[in-house]
Amino acid sequence: MTDAVPAAPSSSAGPATRTPRWPVVAWGLWDWGSAAFNAVATTFVFTVYLTSSSFGPKSATTVALSNALLVAGLVVLVIAPITGQRADASARRKLWLAINTGVVVLCLALMSLVKADAAFLWLGLGLLAVGTVFYELAAVNYNAMLAQVSTPKSVGKVSGFGWGMGYLGGIVLLLIVYFGFIHPDVGLFGVTSTDGWSVRVAMLIAAVWFALSALPVLFAVPENTGLPGRAKVGLVGSYRVLGQDVARLWRVNRHTVYFLISSAVFRDGLTGVFTFGGVLAASTFGFSAGQVIIFAIAANVVAGIATIASGPLDDRVGPKPLIIVSLAGLIVSGTMVFLFHDGGQTVFWIFGLILCLFVGPAQSASRTFLARLIPAGREGEVFGLYATTGRAATFLAPAAFGIMVTIGGEPYWGILGIVFVLAAGLALLIPVKSAQPAVS
Incomplete structure (x- = not known):
């Protein structure tokens, strides 16, 4: 890292000039397309198909899925920081975004080969695990490019736009694949569920969707400039450099490390809101499968609009107040779901959608908070650490959810587990400083 930390938003956010519109749109389209993996592959379609x-x-396939994703998470945990670091140093951030995205697209396309047969389970799990690793690596480079498409005055707006595009893209793609292929007995082009074709064709659609959406950023955004003062090192040497940089980061900009820790905690709570939302809707509030999907679409609409709208507020008041307000809103609305669960579906619709108002703004502002702290040229490395710390904390929300269900004996008690994780993240965030004086 550098030997001084800026007191204002760092130069990593680019010069204080007007942000060109087309590069921002092109950058946001990658997030729009990434829904092909997040929503279709890992959340609502392919993982449901595999289990x-x-x-x-179901018990065996669920355990197998969990193990496959655990292995993928461990790989990301180990390699994300050095891949970002190497892309920073070599001026190949965009190249590696293209390569990693290409692997994800290939995995999505190959999922169309997974027939509805036990013999194909491990092929499906393998493709999902590999896709997860390369998606996370692509996201490191993508997040680092935020500095190349924004200025200190627009970073919040740009980040919110990209994150909101991801939510809205997920809605559109889910509507296409669900009502076009999965829901009807005979879908578009005569596709049926025989041999899993409805899902398999959906995965091909997802692959094309992501590929086309990812192309604009590769042409509209220039490559990063690299770090000319850093000598080339091998793979093992990259870990040594990483250790030196983390040690220097701790000495010079300790609050960045504090933020990485606090954000890992509350980001896992944010993930838990969506991960367990469908489970609670069905188990506690009596939603049918169709009602869960309708709620999921409504939730993504609310989250997407709120995230885009929160971007200018991020630039005006700063990301930390926005994160604090969002986490407080999540804690209060989550507690209301728990306290008034006897009110049935109306309660879940009201407070569930209020929850979704705050998830996206917290996620987007978390990204901009870090972007404002990173010294210029180190974005990939630090966002790699962001991915690593996030992976290290992914057990918190599931564990807290399970513990509270065990204590209370009913699924709705799990809501308190998510609330506790969010509250812990908020408590860790409050002492973190947004900017620090320069240190020699």
Whole structure:
């Protein structure tokens, strides 16, 4: 890292000039397309398909899925920081975004080969695990490019736009694949569920969707300039350099480290809101499968609009107040869901959608908070640490959810587990300083 930390937003956010519109739109389109992996592959379609009875007992397939994603998470944990670091140093950030995205697109396309048969389970899990690793690596480079498409005055607006595009893109793609192929007995082009074709064709659509959406950023945004003062090192040497840089980061900009820790905690709570939202809707509030999907679409609409709208507020008041207000809103609305669960579906619709108002702004502002702290040229490395710390904390929300369900004996008690994780993240965030004086 550098030997001084700026007191104002760092130069990593670019010069204080007007942000060109087309590069911002092109950058946001990658997030729009990434819904192909986030929403279709890992959340609502392919993972549900792999854990269906076609692939074996649900308990066994669920454990296998969990193990595959655990391995993928461990790989990301180990390699994300050095891949970002190497892209920073070599001026190949955009190149590696293209390569990593290309691997994800290939995995999505190959998922169309996974027939509804137990013999294809491990092929599906392998593709999902590999896709997860390369998606996370692509996201490191993508997040680092925020500095190249924004200025200190617009970084919040740009980040909010990109994150909101991801939510809205997920809605559009889910509507296409669900009502075009999965929901009807005979979908578009005569596709049926025989041999899993409805899902398999959906994965091809997802692959094309991501590929086309990812192309603009590769042409509209220039490559990063690199770090000319840093000598080239091998793979092992990259870990040594990483250790030196983290040690210097701790000495010079300790609050960046504090933020990485606090954000890892509250980001896992944010993930838990969506991960367990459908489970609670069905188990506690009596939503049917169709009602869950309708709520998911409404939730993504609310989250997407709120995230885009919060961007200018981020630039005006700063990301930390926005994160604090968002986490407080999540804690209060989550507690209301718990306290008034006897009110049935109306309660879940009201407070569930209020929850979704705050998730996206907290996620986007977390990204801009870090972007404002990173010294110029180190974005990939620090966002790699952001990915690593996030992976290190992914057990918190599931564990807290499970513990509270065990204590209370009912699924709705799990809401308190998510609330506790969010509250812990908020408590860790409050002492973190947004900017520090320069230190020699």
